[in-house]
Amino acid sequence: MSETMEERLAMRPTSVGAMLLDQVKASGPREAFRYPENGRWVSLSWNQTKDRVFILAAGLLSLGIEREDRVAIASGTRIEWILADLAVMCAGGATTTVYPTTQHEDVAYILGDSESKVIFVEDELQVAKVLDHVADLPQITAIVLISGHVDHELVLDWTQFESRGREYLAAHPGAVDKAIDSVGPQHLSTLIYTSGTTGRPKGVRLLHDAWSYEGVAIEEFDIISNADLQYLWLPMSHVFGKALLAIQLRIGFATAVDGNIDRIVDNLSEVKPTFMAGAPRIFEKVRAKVMMGAAHGVKGKIFNWAFGVGRKTVPIRLAGDEPTGLLGAQYKLADKLVFSKIKERMGGRISFFISGSAALNREVQEWFYAAGLKVLEGYGLTETSAASFVNDPRTPRFGTVGPPVPGTQVKIADDGEIFIKGPGVMSGYHNQPDMTAEVLSDDGWFSTGDIGELDEVGYLRITDRKKDLIKTSGGKYVAPQKVEGILKAACPYLSQIVVHGEGRKYVTALIALDPEAIQAWAAENGMADESYAELVGSKEVHDFIEGFVNNANKQLERWETIKKFEILPSELSIDDGEITPSLKIRRKAVEKKYQHMLNSLYDSV
Numbered sequence: 001m002s003e004t005m006e007e008r009l010a011m012r013p014t015s016v017g018a019m020l021l022d023q024v025k026a027s028g029p030r031e032a033f034r035y036p037e038n039g040r041w042v043s044l045s046w047n048q049t050k051d052r053v054f055i056l057a058a059g060l061l062s063l064g065i066e067r068e069d070r071v072a073i074a075s076g077t078r079i080e081w082i083l084a085d086l087a088v089m090c091a092g093g094a095t096t097t098v099y100p101t102t103q104h105e106d107v108a109y110i111l112g113d114s115e116s117k118v119i120f121v122e123d124e125l126q127v128a129k130v131l132d133h134v135a136d137l138p139q140i141t142a143i144v145l146i147s148g149h150v151d152h153e154l155v156l157d158w159t160q161f162e163s164r165g166r167e168y169l170a171a172h173p174g175a176v177d178k179a180i181d182s183v184g185p186q187h188l189s190t191l192i193y194t195s196g197t198t199g200r201p202k203g204v205r206l207l208h209d210a211w212s213y214e215g216v217a218i219e220e221f222d223i224i225s226n227a228d229l230q231y232l233w234l235p236m237s238h239v240f241g242k243a244l245l246a247i248q249l250r251i252g253f254a255t256a257v258d259g260n261i262d263r264i265v266d267n268l269s270e271v272k273p274t275f276m277a278g279a280p281r282i283f284e285k286v287r288a289k290v291m292m293g294a295a296h297g298v299k300g301k302i303f304n305w306a307f308g309v310g311r312k313t314v315p316i317r318l319a320g321d322e323p324t325g326l327l328g329a330q331y332k333l334a335d336k337l338v339f340s341k342i343k344e345r346m347g348g349r350i351s352f353f354i355s356g357s358a359a360l361n362r363e364v365q366e367w368f369y370a371a372g373l374k375v376l377e378g379y380g381l382t383e384t385s386a387a388s389f390v391n392d393p394r395t396p397r398f399g400t401v402g403p404p405v406p407g408t409q410v411k412i413a414d415d416g417e418i419f420i421k422g423p424g425v426m427s428g429y430h431n432q433p434d435m436t437a438e439v440l441s442d443d444g445w446f447s448t449g450d451i452g453e454l455d456e457v458g459y460l461r462i463t464d465r466k467k468d469l470i471k472t473s474g475g476k477y478v479a480p481q482k483v484e485g486i487l488k489a490a491c492p493y494l495s496q497i498v499v500h501g502e503g504r505k506y507v508t509a510l511i512a513l514d515p516e517a518i519q520a521w522a523a524e525n526g527m528a529d530e531s532y533a534e535l536v537g538s539k540e541v542h543d544f545i546e547g548f549v550n551n552a553n554k555q556l557e558r559w560e561t562i563k564k565f566e567i568l569p570s571e572l573s574i575d576d577g578e579i580t581p582s583l584k585i586r587r588k589a590v591e592k593k594y595q596h597m598l599n600s601l602y603d604s605v
Helices: 005-010 016-027 046-062 079-090 104-114 124-131 158-171 175-181 208-221 239-251 261-271 280-293 297-318 325-345 362-370 433-439 480-490 515-524 532-536 539-553 587-593 595-600
Strands: 031-037 040-045 070-074 094-098 118-121 142-145 155-157 188-193 203-207 229-232 254-257 275-278 352-355 375-379 409-412 417-421 446-454 460-465 494-500 507-513 562-567
Touching: 005 208, 016 046, 016 079, 016 175, 016 208, 016 239, 031 046, 031 079, 040 046, 046 079, 046 158, 046 175, 070 079, 070 104, 070 124, 079 094, 079 118, 079 175, 079 239, 094 104, 104 124, 104 188, 104 203, 118 124, 124 142, 142 158, 155 158, 158 175, 188 208, 188 239, 203 208, 208 239, 229 239, 229 261, 239 254, 261 280, 261 325, 275 280, 280 352, 280 362, 280 515, 297 325, 297 362, 362 375, 362 480, 409 446, 433 446, 460 480, 480 494, 480 507, 480 539, 494 587, 507 515, 507 539, 507 595, 515 532, 515 539, 539 562, 562 595, 587 595
Parallel strands: 031 254, 070 094, 070 118, 094 188, 118 142, 142 155, 229 254, 229 275, 275 352, 352 375, 507 562
Antiparallel strands: 031 040, 188 203, 409 417, 417 446, 446 460, 494 507
16 A cells, blocks of 8 residues: 555654765666866766765765764855755754855854854855954864865865875775664754844754655655656755755756856757746846847737737636637647747757745736746745745646645644745754744744735745835835836846835835846937946936836826836846845845935925
C-alpha cells in the first residue's frame, strides 16, 4: 500500500545533508548544476556535486566547525555559493547569509550577532568589509576567498581551502558522513538576516526541518519533476533562492546558475529552461522591453492585434478550455506571428515562471498569459521559508498567490491579517526573544503583517501590508500597492513608484523612470541629445508621464487617485539603500531622502 501525503510529509529527511545524499543515491550521474565558466556552460552531476561539497565540508571541519556553528557567505549567486552552502550544512554548521551589497557596518553587525566563525567571500571588496572590522570580530577564524587573492593571515583562497579539505578527508575519510548523521530536524540550518524595509536586520532562524519540509511539500504539489531544468539567478542570500535549492535537492531537477541579472534574457534563449522564479520587477521589465520594441508601424499594429486577440482568450483558457471557431483561428495566427517569437526569445520550453518577493500586478500577469506564458504568483516570507503558497499551473487563479502548500495552515484574523502555521515557520529571531514573541504565538502561529482574504476555493489574495496602509487626513485608507500596481501596468516607461499620503489631504507619488525606455522615447521625439537628467526634469517628459497617471487614475477610487507627482532624478538603487536586494522599496528611506520634494507637492494647498 502506498503512503498518504501526510505520511510522506512525516517521513521527510532529517536534514539538508540527508537530502543531498538521498538525491545523489537516486540520481548520481544525472546533471545537477550548470554554470558559466570562461564563456561556456559547464555541468556538474549529482556525484560530482557531492564530491566537491564533501571537500569543502572537510575544509570547514578542519577549521573546527562543529554542529550549529555559523559560517557566513557574502557573495552574489554563483555555483560556489551553492557548494559552500551545502558544505556548511554537511559539516553540521549553519549558514549565515550576507547580501554582497550589504554595507561594511551591517556586515560587521551580522557577523557579530550571528557569531559566525568562518566566512566565504566573493572577492576583494567583500574581504575588505570583514577586515575593516576584524578587531571587533574575534570569533572569525578564517575568510575563504572565492575569486582573487588577498595576502592576510586569515584569508584562504578557494584553491588553498579545497587542498585543506582534501588533506582532511584523506586523514578522516568518514568525517563528513559522521557530521551529517549528527544533525537532526531541529538543529539550526540557516540564519537569514532580513534586509527589511526599515531598521536593523533581524536574524531569522530556520531549521533543517524547514528545508526538508519545503522540498517534500512542493514535491507533493506535483508541478515540477526531475526532468525539469531551472534557470536560477535570484540572490541565494534571499530565502526564495534558498527554498529553490531545497526543492531541487528533494525533486532532483537540474539548475543552470548565473546571478548576472543583465544576462537573464540572453541566458534563457541559450539554456532553454522549463521554469524560472523571479521578482515582479523582472517580469515588468521584460514586458516593457517587448512592448517598446513593437510600438510603431505595421509591426506595431500586428503586435497590438495579437495581444488584443490573446486577451480575449484569457478567461476561456483560465476556465480550462481552448478558444474555438474564429477566435481559435485568430489565436493560432497571433501565436505564429507574435507569441511564438516571444516564447522562443525565452528559450521556447518554459512551462511557467514563478513570481515572488513582492506583489505581481494582475495586468502584467494577464499580458504574459495572453502570449501563452504562465507567470504563477506565490507567497511566503523569510520567516516561513519562502514557499507557503503557490498557484497551480493547471488551475491558476490570477490575483491570488494560490493555496497553501501541503502541510501549511492559514487563518485570517478579524482585521484581515494573515497568520501561517507549519513546519516551514521559523523557530524565532536570533537573540531577539521579545521580537519573536511579538509575531510567533506559543502554539506556532506566525503573524505575517500582511492583509489578505481566502477566496471560495481556498486561494489566498494579498491586499496589502498591514503597516503600509496609508490613512489620509480625511480618514480614507489607501493601499499603496494597489495604486502602484495599476500605474506600473499602465506605463511601460516607469521603473519604480512610491505612493505617499499618510496624514495628508490627498495621495501623491514619486516616480522613477526606466532610463533605457525614456531615452528610446526621447530619440523618437526630437530629444535624443538630452541627458537622462535633462529628460526627467523636462516639461515634455512630465506631461508625457502625466497622461499615464491620468489613465491610471480612471481605475481608482476618488480618494486613491494620484493628484500630483514628481519624477525622481534617478532610479532607486540598492547601493543607496532605497530598495532591498530582493527589489522591495524601502518606503521610509525614500520618503526621508525626498522629504523636501514630497512637501512641495502639498505646499500650494
